[in-house]
Amino acid sequence: MYIPQHYKQTKLAEIKDFLIQNSFxxxxNQVNNKPWATHIPIxxxxxxxGKDILVGHISRANxxxxxxxDExxxxxxxxxxxxxxxxxWYKEEEVPTWNYIAVHIYGKLTVISEEEVMASLHKLVEKYERNSKNPISLHDMSHETLxxxxxxxxxxxSIDSIQATYKLSQTRAEDHPKIISELEDTKSASACAIAQAMKQYQ
Structure with a gap:
């Protein structure tokens, strides 16, 4: 991923927190010599x-x-x-742009056992059921269902490299107050999240 130097995020703790909060x-990979993509929790x-890794699963029919x-x-x-x-929203004339946060991770994939898959599913469900009104647990499900x-x-x-872009108008610091105000006025959840990120990283 192309990352201009002023948008590069290198603080591993902040990147890891981002991955935890944005794990979908x-x-x-390559399928028949063409790129193939699947949208899943990772x-x-x-x-x-104790080494950082990514864990996930996809349908066997995929x-x-x-x-x-392997590898x-x-x-x-x-x-x-x-x-x-x-x-x-700028004080001086300039073209519009787009602010965003994105992380790319390159690594080596290894297929895991059914027991390891089940352990990862327990963690996944527990993470996302934590704030449910009526949380469910895989422990309560029948053998047939599981x-x-x-x-x-x-x-x-296994993670080989991490590339993180936090494009948050770093080159237009003088315009930050106006940009943040306008983003918040949109009432868009994504725009407001970018405004909050600009406050955090300015």
Whole structure:
């Protein structure tokens, strides 16, 4: 991913927090020599050595699963908030732009066992049921229902490199108050999230 220097995010702790909060990603590999992408939860985790990894699963019927070569190279894309930035919000004439946060992770994929898939599913469900009014648990589900795990292929990804772009009008610091105000006035959840990020990182 092309990242101008002033938009590059290198603080690993902040990137990891972003991944935890924005874990619905895009898994990309090669299928029949063409890029193939699947939109799925891809969770940040650690392996038995305490090293950061990504963990996820896809349907066994998905053709992408047939091209999961152990130690094969993959790309995972995680998108955060984004918003159009009108140049009418600037003090001086300039073209409009777009602010956004995105993280790309390159790594090696390894297929995991059914037991490891089930362990990752327990973590996944517990994470997202935490704030439910009536949280469910896989522990309470029947053996028959949980047999659906046989219909998925689980994987872990060892991380080779991380690229993070936080494009937040860093080159227009003098216009930040106006941009933030206008973003908040839109009442758009994504625009307001970008405004909050600009406040945090300015």
């Amino acid at each position: 990603g895009i898994l990309i 969770e940040l985790d650690t392996d038995e050595n 053709p992408q699963a047939s091209y999961f070569d 094969g190279d993959v790309l995972c894309i995680f998108n955060g908030p984004h918003s159009y930035i009108s140049s009418s 047999q659906q795990v046989k219909g998925v292929v689980g994987f872990k990804i």
